[in-house]
Amino acid sequence: MGGTLRFLSDVLLGPGNNLRRHNKKRKQFNTVELKVRMDCDGCELKVRNALANMRGAQSVEINRKQQKVTVKGFVEPQRVLRRAQSTGKRAELWPYVPYTNPYMAPPAYDKRAPAGHVRKVDAVMPVIAGQEERLATLFSDDNPNACSVM
Structure with a gap:
């Protein structure tokens, strides 16, 4: 049955359309957290509208006390960041x-x-193997060469 449907779709739509549809890479579901400077309800509404109207965004949660915006959906973090910055607000990844x-x-x-x-x-x-113990004993009372600040 699948062969018949594919043949009919190739005849009606053309063979190239079917291939383009199957080779398109799907975006994965992401949760993007941003820190956006918001002072009032107007700022919050402006950011919410800009991010909620993005293609692939499924939910937008805003915590104005923490200055945190969470966007869930099939979106890319850099695109969400650019969209938040386009509102004129200072924004960065959380x-x-x-x-x-x-x-x-x-x-x-x-x-x-x-x-x-x-x-x-x-x-x-960066801690190199073996250096961690040396750092721990640097200020130890057992180490005669330890730093003493008293």
Whole structure:
């Protein structure tokens, strides 16, 4: 049956149309988070309308207190960012990650970060194998060459 339908569609539409339709790459479902500077209801409405009218956007959630916009759908992050910037608002990809481990130093402190979040940094200081132990004993009381600040 599939061969018959393909033959008829080739006859009616032409052989090239059928191939173009099957070779088109499908976009994957993404959740894009942005930090957009919004002060009032008008700013929020302007950003919401611009992002909700994008092709592929299925939902737009805005948290004005955190200055956070979440767009879900079949969209590309860079296109969403450009569309948000086209409204005249300062926009960037969401730069914060949740901070849950109090025993490790946070990646980068940012006083404007929402509660429980720190700024995302790709590589603060690359740690080479074996160097981690050396860094841990640098300020140890057992190390006679340790730095003493007292």
